Amino acid sequence: xxxxxxxxxxxxxxxPKKKIFSELSExxxxxxxxxxxxxxxxxxxKYRMLPAISTHESGLWRTSRxxxxxxxxxxxxxxxxxxxxxxxxxxQLAFTEIALNWKMYTIHYDxxxxxxxxxxxxxxxxxxxxxxxxSVDEMPIVRERIGNxxxxxxxxxxxxxxxxxxxxxxxxxxxxxxSLRSMPIERLMLDEEDSYESDIQSEGSPSxxxxxxTANFPRRKIYRISTPTIKETSVIEPLFExxxxxxxxxxxxxxxxxxxxxWANIKxxxxxxxxxxxxxxxxxxxxxxxxxxxxxxxxxxxxxxxxAEYPSFHISSLxxxxxxxxxxxxxxxxxxxxRNHDNSSLKTFVxxxxxxxxxxxxxxxxxxxxxxxxxxxxxxxxxxxxxxxxGADVQDDRxxxxxxGWANGLESYGITYKIFRGDTAQNAVWEQFDTFTKQxxxxxxxxxxxxxCVAVDSGHRTKIVYEFCRMREHRYFFPVKxxxxxxxxxIDRPRKKNKYKVWAFRAFVDEIKSTVxxxxxxxxxxxxxxxxxxxPEYDTEFFRxxxxxxxxxxxxxxxxxxxxxxxxxxxxxxxxCRCLNHSALTILLPDFGKLPINEPIILNQRPIKRGRRRHSxxxxx
Ligand SMILES: [Zn+2]
Numbered sequence: 001x002x003x004x005x006x007x008x009x010x011x012x013x014x015x016p017k018k019k020i021f022s023e024l025s026e027x028x029x030x031x032x033x034x035x036x037x038x039x040x041x042x043x044x045x046k047y048r049m050l051p052a053i054s055t056h057e058s059g060l061w062r063t064s065r066x067x068x069x070x071x072x073x074x075x076x077x078x079x080x081x082x083x084x085x086x087x088x089x090x091x092q093l094a095f096t097e098i099a100l101n102w103k104m105y106t107i108h109y110d111x112x113x114x115x116x117x118x119x120x121x122x123x124x125x126x127x128x129x130x131x132x133x134x135s136v137d138e139m140p141i142v143r144e145r146i147g148n149x150x151x152x153x154x155x156x157x158x159x160x161x162x163x164x165x166x167x168x169x170x171x172x173x174x175x176x177x178x179s180l181r182s183m184p185i186e187r188l189m190l191d192e193e194d195s196y197e198s199d200i201q202s203e204g205s206p207s208x209x210x211x212x213x214t215a216n217f218p219r220r221k222i223y224r225i226s227t228p229t230i231k232e233t234s235v236i237e238p239l240f241e242x243x244x245x246x247x248x249x250x251x252x253x254x255x256x257x258x259x260x261x262x263w264a265n266i267k268x269x270x271x272x273x274x275x276x277x278x279x280x281x282x283x284x285x286x287x288x289x290x291x292x293x294x295x296x297x298x299x300x301x302x303x304x305x306x307x308a309e310y311p312s313f314h315i316s317s318l319x320x321x322x323x324x325x326x327x328x329x330x331x332x333x334x335x336x337x338x339r340n341h342d343n344s345s346l347k348t349f350v351x352x353x354x355x356x357x358x359x360x361x362x363x364x365x366x367x368x369x370x371x372x373x374x375x376x377x378x379x380x381x382x383x384x385x386x387x388x389x390x391g392a393d394v395q396d397d398r399x400x401x402x403x404x405g406w407a408n409g410l411e412s413y414g415i416t417y418k419i420f421r422g423d424t425a426q427n428a429v430w431e432q433f434d435t436f437t438k439q440x441x442x443x444x445x446x447x448x449x450x451x452x453c454v455a456v457d458s459g460h461r462t463k464i465v466y467e468f469c470r471m472r473e474h475r476y477f478f479p480v481k482x483x484x485x486x487x488x489x490x491i492d493r494p495r496k497k498n499k500y501k502v503w504a505f506r507a508f509v510d511e512i513k514s515t516v517x518x519x520x521x522x523x524x525x526x527x528x529x530x531x532x533x534x535x536p537e538y539d540t541e542f543f544r545x546x547x548x549x550x551x552x553x554x555x556x557x558x559x560x561x562x563x564x565x566x567x568x569x570x571x572x573x574x575x576x577c578r579c580l581n582h583s584a585l586t587i588l589l590p591d592f593g594k595l596p597i598n599e600p601i602i603l604n605q606r607p608i609k610r611g612r613r614r615h616s617x618x619x620x621x
Contacts, residue, residue: 038110078110088226089313089315099225103169108145114168170182186220188210189225207235224236230486231358342527343518360514381444383445401436409528455507481506491506512579545573
C-alpha cells in the first residue's frame with residue numbers, strides 16, 4: 001500500500017519496498033539490454049549526408065525519398081541472416097547511394113572487411129574520386145575513423161584500400177585478378193556485374209574469384225546489383241530468376257489496387273511524351289505522374305517465389321522519384337528510338353530504363369528478299385546522301401570494298417562494290433585501290449562527291465595497312481581492327497597514335513553486325529533503311545555474303561557468349577565491308593541534323609580530338 005507523509009510542507013509518497021525493488025530491477029535490466037541493432041536505413045536517415053557536388057539533392061539522406069530502397073538496405077544490415085541480395089535495376093534509382101550508405105555504415109557503425117567491385121580499375125578510380133571521397137568529406141564521423149587523409153594521395157593498391165578500427169574496405173576492378181584475390185572478405189558488393197569480363201587473366205570469372213574470398217565467414221553478405229544487358233549472356237537475370245523475384249507494388253490512388261509499374265501500362269497519345277500516364281488495370285483509370293510520391297510511399301515489395309533461398313529484386317526507372325527521371329522522359333526516349341529505327345538506342349532503353357535484358361538472337365534476313373529490293377537510282381549518288389564512306393576488307397590475294405552513301409536518320413545507299421585482285425603483300429593492288437578511292441561520284445544535286453572517310457580492315461597484313469593509312473591520314477584513311485564484345489559501343493577511339501604513328505581504331509563487330517542486321521530488316525524507306533542499286537556489282541553473291549552470318553550462343557572460357565557465326569563454306573567479305581562502312585561513319589560522327597538537306601557535304605579535314613569516345617545515348621546512371 002502507498003503511504004503519503006507531509007515533509008517540510010510537501011507531500012511525499014512512499015511505495016512499498018517490494019514494488020520499489022521490482023521497478024528498480026526492471027530499469028536496471030533495461031539498461032543492460034543492448035538496443036536493437038540499427039539497420040542500414042535507420043543509420044542512413046540519422047547520419048548520412050549527401051554531398052552537393054555529386055548528387056541531385058544534397059543534405060541529409062531520406063529513405064522516404066526512395067521508399068523502395070528501405071527493404072534492400074535493411075537486408076544489408078549485418079544482423080539480417082540472408083547471405084546474398086540480388087538487384088536487377090534501371091538507372092536513376094539511387095542504388096549507388098545505397099552502396100555508399102552501406103560502406104559508410106560499415107566504417108562508422110558496424111565494421112568488418114568489405115570488398116567493393118566495379119567493372120574496371122579506371123571506373124573504381126573515378127568512383128572513389130567523385131563519389132566516395134566527397135561523401136566521406138561530408139561526414140566527419142566517418143572521416144575521423146578512416147583518418148590519415150594523406151592516403152588519398154597514394155597510388156595503386158594503397159589508394160584502393162581504406163582501413164578503419166575493426167575493418168577495411170578494398171576497392172577492386174573486375175578486370176584485375178590481383179585486386180580481387182588479396183584477403184578474406186565478409187561483405188562483398190559486385191556492382192554492374194553484367195558488364196564484367198567473363199574471364200580475367202585465365203583465373204575464371206571475376207565474380208567467382210571475389211565470392212571465394214567470403215567462404216570463411218558464416219555471416220557473409222554478397223550484394224549483387226546490375227543493369228542487365230544481353231539476355232543470352234546476362235549474369236544478373238538468372239540470379240534474379242532464382243531468387244524471391246520481388247517487385248515493388250504500389251496502390252492505385254483511385255481504387256487502391258496494388259500492382260507493379262510496367263511499361264505496357266504507360267500510355268501516351270500521338271507519340272507526345274507530355275501525355276504520359278499510368279493505366280490502372282483494375283479500375284481503368286489513368287494515373288498522372290504527380291501521384292507517384294504518394295504511391296511510392298505506400299508501396300511494398302511482393303515476391304513471386306517467396307520461398308527462394310535469397311531475396312532478389314527487379315525495379316525499373318519508371319519508379320524514379322518525382323523530380324528525377326520521369327515517365328515523360330521514358331516515353332521521349334522510346335518514341336525517338338522507334339521512329340528512327342535506332343536499335344542501339346532501343347536496347348539502351350530496355351536495359352537502362354526498364355532494367356530488362358535485350359535479346360539479340362533470332363535476327364535473320366533473307367538474301368533473296370534484299371536482292372528483290374534493288375532499285376534504279378536517278379543519279380550515281382541519290383540526292384538524299386550527305387556523306388560517302390568506304391569500307392575495305394583485306395585478304396591475301398585481293399582487296400574488296402564497298403562505297404556507301406548516308407542520309408539523315410542513317411538511311412543508307414549502297415553505291416558500288418569493287419574487288420581488286422593481286423597479292424596484298426605487293427604494292428600494285430594497293431595502288432589500284434588508292435586510285436579508286438580518289439574517284440568522285442556524280443551526286444543527284446549535280447556536283448561531284450568524294451569519299452569522306454575510308455576504314456581499312458587491319459586484322460590482316462596489319463603493318464602494310466598501317467603504312468598505307470598513315471600516308472593517307474589527311475584523306476581520312478583509318479585502320480580498323482575487329483574485336484569481340486558487347487556493350488562497349490560500336491568503336492573504341494584511340495587516345496593517341498600507336499607506335500606505327502597511326503590512329504588505330506577498334507571496332508566491336510558483334511555490336512556493329514547486330515546494328516547492320518537490324519537495319520537490313522527494316523522494310524520501309526526511312527531511318528535506318530538500306531537501299532541497294534540495280535547494278536551488276538550487287539549480284540546474288542553480294543546478298544548471300546551480306547546475310548551469311550547468324551547469332552549463336554557458344555560456350556567459351558567458362559561462360560556462354562553470344563557470337564556471330566559464319567556457316568562452313570560461306571564467305572562474308574561483303575558483310576565485313578558493310579561493318580567497316582558503319583565504323584567509318586562512327587569515326588566521322590557527322591551531325592546529320594546540322595547538315596543541309598539534299599546537298600553533298602565534304603566534311604572539313606580536321607584532326608581527331610584526343611580521347612573522344614562514343615557516348616551512349618541512354619540515360620546516365
Ligand atoms: Zn485503380
